[in-house]
Amino acid sequence: MNCCGLLTAQKEPVPLKSVEVELEVRAHVATVVSTLNYENKEDKPLEAVFVFPLPGDAAVCHFSAKIGQTEIVAEVKEKQKAREEYDDALSSGQQAFLLEESDQSPDIFSLSVGSLRPGESASIRLEYVTELAVQADEGLRFCLPAVLNPRYQPRGSEDVCIQVTSVPASLVPYSLSFSAQVSSPRPVSKVESNCPLDALQYLNTEQTQATVKLAAGHKFDRDVELLIYYKDAHQPTAVVEAGQASAKPGTLMGDPVVMLSLYPEFPQAVMSSVTSCGEFVFLLDRSGSMGGARIKSARDTLLLLLKSLPMGCYFNIYSFGSSYEHIFPKSVEYSQKTMEEALKKVEEMGADLGGTEILTPLKHIYSQPCIPSQPRQLFVFTDGEVDNTKEVINLVRKNSGSHRCFSFGIGEGASSALINGLAKEGGGHAQFITGTDRMQPKVMQSLRFALQPAVVDMSVKWDLPKGVSVTALSPPITALFQGQRSLVYGQLTGQSSEAAEGCVTVKYSLAGHPSQNQVHFSLTPAEDTGLPVHRLAARTLIRSLEMEERERKGEQEEGVKKKVVELSVQSGVSSAFTAFIAVNKGDGEVIQGNLVRRNVPTPRMMSCCMPMPQYCKSFSPVIHLMDNCYQSDVSESCLPKQPPRDPLLQLVSLQKASGCWVLDPALAAALGKTSEEVEKPKPASVNQEVWATILALIWLHGFKMDAQEEWELLAMKAVSWLRAQNAPCVTECVEAGNALFGCNVRKDALGL
Structure with missing residues (x-):
């Protein structure tokens, strides 16, 4: 213990006692309810700060706190107003709770629990909805992050941050219970996990509903990953959800919303003719945390990639940490000579470049002129969490017209916001490689996608009865891949007296072949769903507007920001400009004494002895690492010796x-x-x-x-x-x- 230089739970009592998570999955939409139970075991009033990750595209839609028998439900308010209200409540001796998204990364939230009296318990309920991504083997992936990796702070950034104590997982002083209920129009064939599960229980004879629980005694020493498999998952579907009865018709929450799920099946003739051109740029993370098995697996993967490239294409390999390197000054034609030169350099690559500064090499790649008739395909490999996620994703988005981006999150705790955001904005595909997964099959699947001809001239046409119209809530689809799902959200307005059926046609061109997919759907909405589709649609629209806001200046920027705040407050879904605030006006009894601040530890994945990084301390809810203070997650000496090559x-x-x-x-x-x-x-x-x-x-x-x-x-x-x-x-x-x-x-x- 001492070699890590960490404070133990005994020296600093921790107020978080237990975490309960209930997951409900309907088709590919997940609703997650987490309950965090706190207790103040000290003799002074306490303020606790809990920093935790959520999926990057999650829509946080409910937050409440229960103190004794009193329940306080939080409201969404503009962020600065919410912070002021929280501070005012504390200074006047009232209890308050504040939940806000990080300014830098949409997958980090901080929860401030203010003024817990000595001996008092508080139960905090947090609810979010998220879309489940499809993996290479057609499983839908849900991940409950157990760890908040220290985020690397790029040099020169001046953001302040919060201190988070990290403790070995075996000493995490709180327990976790986790259960999941799955329902789908098609039978659930199996549910797998990286953690021990109790047996899957079917709730009906059609096997379209099932429940599963995490086996007792789970230590929460790793992310909990669930993979859900349906029979015939590849059928396109459309779901219509009724609006909220209390909301005004004409608003997003008051009208029905349709969610269209597309699975294109491309003609076999087109799929078998793999393109033999392209510029393939590989960008590999060589920060300290990539040491040992990760960097070896990455070298083996680059070997397979380089051997699988078609003759006549172009390629280059970049690697990055605190600085970056490239094998060739610019992309070169693929030949025996250039392949050998690249492989020789790959063999020498180690996890020896320090931090995780991905923005600079990306800027350099985009500054290179594109090669005529060689479409650019970018492959990004990282195990990291970076502090400037939004800036990185924005850069990819600005360059989305000139390339496709394929991203790979390696190991526990890779930022889902970063990995999914790169692929989504870059019109590519994201993969996560965790636990004992082999990197190679997933990467080769993405190479097959990259070798597919790009889909062009895409259009979505809605055929609805007279009197009904649709407003698109999603940005236009820019990428379609064989066997990969795309989601489209639309708001339905108006009424129809005719047969309540709609039809949507997606047309596109693939390698000169015109193609189309068509879905017929009932306009009769599903009732009593808890509004997950509305909230995901609101989240999609909020994300698009936030991107737009970053590109606007002055009054235009303020106008977009105002729209985001209005939509966030109306839908009850968090955004970059709002926060959840709950104040217990309660019995009016003022809490006496100075508040003691406690930061709740998050589990740390490595059990190896290593120096504890020096965290900086202040208000903003993001963890940063000062430059060079976290060169390596783990020393080479405590990694197993590598076996001879396969x-x-x-x-x-x-x-x-x-x-x-x-x-x-x-x-x-x-x-x-x-x-x-x-x-x-x-x-x-x-x-x-x-x-x-x-x-x-x-x-x-x-x-x-x-x-x-x-x-x-x-x-x-x-x-x-x-x-x-x-x-x-x-x-x-x-x-x-x-x-x-x-x-x-x-x-x-x-x-x-």
């Missing part, structure tokens, strides 16, 4: 940029044979490279089918190379190769 990666590393392999002792060793064993069965009329390439393909299909997602693209490249050779005796080669390995791989399975 045979698959050994074989991949020997492939040439053109797609072929060379018959040499290194290939024989990677295939687990001697040079003589691989050379002897070669048919006399076949050249060595053709034989070596067929052997490599047979070995991949014969022994590594479980990792096919990882090598599929580079195998396609090998097959294209073989076809171009017009080699004789291919059937004979495949038979001889099968005999050598004791396999039974058919020629057509290889694509030959």
